[in-house]
Amino acid sequence: MSYFDAASAAPLHPVAREALLASLDEGWADPARLYREGRRARLLLDAAREAAAEAVGCRPDELVFTPSGTQAVHAGVSGALAARRRVGRRLLHSAVEHSAVLHAAEVHEAAGGTRGELAVDRTGRVAAGEVGAALGPDTALVCLQSANHEVGTEQPVEEVAALCREADVPLLVDAAQSLPWGPVPGAWSLLAASAHKWGGPPGVGLLAVRKGTRFAPQGPHDERESGRSAGFENIPAVVAAAASLRALRAGAETGDEAARLRRLVDRIRERVPQLVPDVEVVGDPVHRLPHLVTFSCLYVDGEALLHELDRAGFSVSSGSSCTSSTLTPSHVLRAMGVLSEGNVRVSLPYGTAEAEVERFLEVLPQVVRSVRERLGVPAAEAGTARATAGEAGHATREPEAVEPAAGSGGSGGESGGLVVDSLGKRCPIPVIELAKVIGEVPVGGTVTVLSDDEAARQDIPAWCSMRGQEYVGERAAERGAAYVVRRRA
Amino acid sequence: MSYFDAASAAPLHPVAREALLASLDEGWADPARLYREGRRARLLLDAAREAAAEAVGCRPDELVFTPSGTQAVHAGVSGALAARRRVGRRLLHSAVEHSAVLHAAEVHEAAGGTRGELAVDRTGRVAAGEVGAALGPDTALVCLQSANHEVGTEQPVEEVAALCREADVPLLVDAAQSLPWGPVPGAWSLLAASAHKWGGPPGVGLLAVRKGTRFAPQGPHDERESGRSAGFENIPAVVAAAASLRALRAGAETGDEAARLRRLVDRIRERVPQLVPDVEVVGDPVHRLPHLVTFSCLYVDGEALLHELDRAGFSVSSGSSCTSSTLTPSHVLRAMGVLSEGNVRVSLPYGTAEAEVERFLEVLPQVVRSVRERLGVPAAEAGTARATAGEAGHATREPEAVEPAAGSGGSGGESGGLVVDSLGKRCPIPVIELAKVIGEVPVGGTVTVLSDDEAARQDIPAWCSMRGQEYVGERAAERGAAYVVRRRA
Structure with a gap:
């Protein structure tokens, strides 16, 4: 049983589990109350905020906890846009942002704002120069992820942040995928992240708004979290999120685990095209997340492929249209202009054993072959696949x-x-x-x-x-x- | 050490703790994924939804989990109002709703909607007939809590629901305080609640929207929770919330614990005015939450009173202006026309021992006396208090x-x-x-x-x-x- 979908959700980190258990008894009360249980909860919340701010690279009073990364993005985008309304109503974002950003942009557009999509190259990266050229006097906000959630490609956030700073336009960075691996460099203005991506518990997002960034929270007023995130604070989860982020960073800073996973991913990038015919490995091979790799297989139904891999003990994800409830292919793969069918995303959790990766490489060729056979792929097209004339109805027609x-x-x-x-x-x-x-x-x-x-x-x-x-x-x-x-x- | 502020947040119920621990290992994955970890998470989520729906008295597909009761209210109000936009834009709510409702109403008003506040009597209750009379052809939604969070008074929800149903106007019930004690009766259309009020973990709210109720979720689109609550599901917390609600209901249905706490509250209601001069016990003495009682003390600074009670080992809350960060007195007490100064709310958690209540009654008179003495209350005014001429500066001037x-x-x-x-x-x-x-x-x-x-x-x-x-x-x-x-x- 190998879980290779850390980019969707990572299993709870042991430090997160321990911190969660400890703070269930200490952190359940309302931190706005002045009695002892409230003061104790407040202390825990303050300490978690300090730890998380240090990991993000901002001041504690610049950071609030939200109930999810999605809500951190939604609140960040709407708050930044509202505060810049008089300057302009144009939102720029890359074509490969997470759906949370795209959905926030749709709301902005429905309310009369405009948006511009920044194209990416075949590796999934925007060109910093093109972002700079797109900045106009009416640009209210730029949204750029630190690294892509489907293909792992890192964006030139530092350069884009410098260009935005020069043009006096705020930059919101969706750091959901990269934050466990290190702080986002550069002069960004807003940053969003999600704890369950790094082995923190679900229910915790981070939103940082650096001093000097105009921000006007939208939605109903609420006194908690500086008015930037409504609802009773989830302190045990927040404590667990901060503790695990700090623990991961301690590991990531030595670089050992990141380097180890990077080598495992390099191995997958190298071996899959050798082992499986008609495969395209996508995303930047070097400037990428350490733990994530994506490839697409011609003549393969993604849902069948995932199902077969699950039967073989591997849990992976897919940006393929065939597994999405919306029946449209991944907007990321589309923007990159790469094949979407038979798409597989492998994202290794912390501690993945090399043997698991080797077993995956052993299993994958036969799994792809069997899916292709069932679909009646012509032998001449898929090198190792045999045509199955006379077998399944639709495959031979x-x-x-x-x-x-x-x-x-x-x-x-x-x-x-x-x-x-x-x-x-x-x-x-x-x-x-x-x-x-x-x-x-x-x-x-x-x-x-x-x-x-x-x-x-x-x-x-x-x-x-x-x-x-x-x-x-x-x-x-x-x-x-x-x-x-x-x-x- | 007695914690008497269950209405703010209840300590984690043992059943919630147990369910949370069990589901941390089983419920961390993305329930939208088709691999084994995802399917396992989906099963847990579905089972929790069924249990919660049963406790609420609705169908599982009518109920979604939100990150907090506050967000359940915000989403419920905005979604119901948006769906009724063509019918009308008038929102009616009682004068004593929770701030989550009032803040959602402010957003509605800022966007061009109108609202009407339904007055309450001196016990804090609306008159069903007056609600019925206020319903007009342009009424989009009525919001009424099941029981008040500051004084415990129950509202005539069932009658109001019938009147709303007759007028074809949806009724949203904020059941945050009453849900652990039983389902909300009547033909309500929407219901919101919050798990940390019943000993569930923080991070979980409930929003029920009964079939046939028009509903148009607002804010950025998100596929999760039927599009009604954005962000990755917090499954371990949801499982814990549902399990503890079911456990409490099993207890509440025997009625033992509710009846026992009701007797303890009756004792406080009876004894406080006998023990402390110049006290007003507020709220309905009979039609009320079992565990909650509120009284106000003349000539007392609420913050000092809470501080002294905390020193004496009692954690209570206050709707007094003196402890609020907004420096305005509780809108609930104001709407009722009762004294706000020296206000104390006692809300007993499950399992509160009778001895704790007796000790509170022993300690309270001396605490109030000492606060009054320091404030230089004239002896003639406060029966048992002595004037302290010549003592503190402002008190004797x-x-x-x-x-x-x-x-x-x-x-x-x-x-x-x-x-x-x-x-x-x-x-x-x-x-x-x-x-x-x-x-x-x-x-x-x-x-x-x-x-x-x-x-x-x-x-x-x-x-x-x-x-x-x-x-x-x-x-x-x-x-x-x-x-x-x-x-x-």
Whole structure:
């Protein structure tokens, strides 16, 4: 049993557990009360705030505890935007922020604000210069994560913070993934984080607002936490969160554990493409979180892959459309322009044994192979996979090939080509069907895939790029869209 | 050491502690994930929701967990108001709601909504008929607590719910104080509660929205908890909250503990006025929470009283202005028109021993006497208190008596009376100074108290009513206000 999804939630750190137990008896009372139980609770809260502020790199009076990282982000974004309302109403954020930032931005937009999305490169990083160029006189706030939660890529926060400082624009850093590994450098203005990402208990987020940053808390007034987070303080959890962050930092500062996990991740990055055909490892190989790696497997249904890995004793996560309740592929992978199908995120908790990683590398190839086999991936396409003609129904059925509809506003290039009707089929079927027929058209000919699965928009171009085929473009169809591919090889 | 402030926060119930410990190891993972740790967390969350829903008296799919009772109220009020926006924008709430409701109402008003405050009688109760009469075609929502947090008085929730149902207006019940003692009866639409009030851990609130109630969650979108409460679920705390609520209900249903605490409170209600002169026990003596009683002591500084009780080993709370950081007296006591000075709220936790209550009754008279002595209360006014002439400076100084200012727009009645300048003096000094000089004017003569302490507005009329003197009224003064009292006895 190996839990490799620390980026979702880390198991409770032993120090957190111990601190939680101790403070259940000492920290349950209302810290606003003057009697002994209240004073005791206040002392614990103050001490936790000092410890957390030290780990964040801010003053204790700049830091409040919130009930979650999500709420820290929501409160930080809305409070900073409201305080800057007279300066401007434009919010800038990277295209790969956590959904908490994106949802806060949606609220801002619905209330009449505007926003600009900062593009990322294929590794998932924004260019600091481009952020600087986007800053305008009406920019109210910039949001940038310290490191990406899906692919691990670190952002140039320090440079962006300097450019923001120069332009007198506040920068909010979502440090949810990186905070256990070290403080966020630079002159950021606001910072949000989440304790359950570092082995603290659930129920604790951090919001730091540095002095000199204008801030106007939104929502109903509440006296607690400097008016920045409503509701009775969760002191036992806050104490546990601060204690475990301090303990992790003590470990991280020696660098041993971070370096060890970094080596394990390097091993996965190196071995997976060797062991599994048609895999793309994504994210920056060097400027990244120590414990996290993501790869995508062609011709694989992400949900089936996760299920098989779970059966084999590995708990991993996926940004693949197939496992998301929203049926849209990860906005992070989309913004990077990389394959989303068969996506696997491995994020190692503290203390992961090397043997667990080795076992994962042993198990993974066979798991991918078996999923591909069940999907009827053509043998020629997936090196080690065998075609399973005559096995499962949908896997062996030939795709319907029809003439392109007359007057369908064609882009010109696909006349005379094949049309594959993948309507109603979910990822990765459209890509598999494309792969099956590409050999049937002559070099220079086209295949048009009709698909109403949102993932096709991302994965068909990604397949072309991985396979050396030409992605011609997409056009609207009666249902879904028509994606045109020209055979090059 | 006796902790008598369960209404602020109850110590962790042993069942909550046990459930919390067990679920720290089982419930830390993300319940939205499909791997084993996620499925295990989901099972715990689902079971907790079922148990809590049963205790609330709703369906599991009608109930979500929030990070606090405050946030449950905020989310409930904003979501119900937003969904009813087209019907109307008028919010009705009692004058004695918890500040969480009042602050949510302020946000509604700031956004262009209107609100109406439902008056209470001297026991703190609204009249159901008056609520019914206040319902109009533009009423979007009614908020009514099940029982008051400061004085314990139960509200006629069932009758009000029936009237609301008839008028097709949703009713939100803040059940924070009453839920451990039993489900809220009647056809309410929304209900909010807070686990740390019943010995559950901090960090858990409940929000129930019954089917058929229109509801539009406000704030940034979040997929968790049916989109009604943002942020990662705090499953260990939720499990502990549900387990302890079920355990308490099992006890409450036998009625033993509730009945036992009710008898202890009856004893306090009966004995305090016998033991301490010039005390007003407030709130409904019968239709009340079993464990809570509030009384106010004339000529006492609430903060000093709480401090002395803390020294004597009793942790109690106060709605007195003197202990509040806002320097305004409790809005609950003000709405009831009762004395706010020297206010003490006793709320007994489960399992409070009779001996603790007896010791409190032994200690209280001497504590009140000593506070009064230090404040220089005239012996004639406070039966058992002795005047302490020549002791502390401010306590023995005679109040300045000056002629009323010419052309001060007098109400006519006070000409020729005494004027007491209590400007800059905090409660209970203005009332003490009034009491000291009332004997110096002839029956029919007046004393005018100049005061800029907000509590005087409430406590001078309350003193008149307790002392059989006539409260003539107040008028604006250069600083603060002038309160006019006519000697009747």
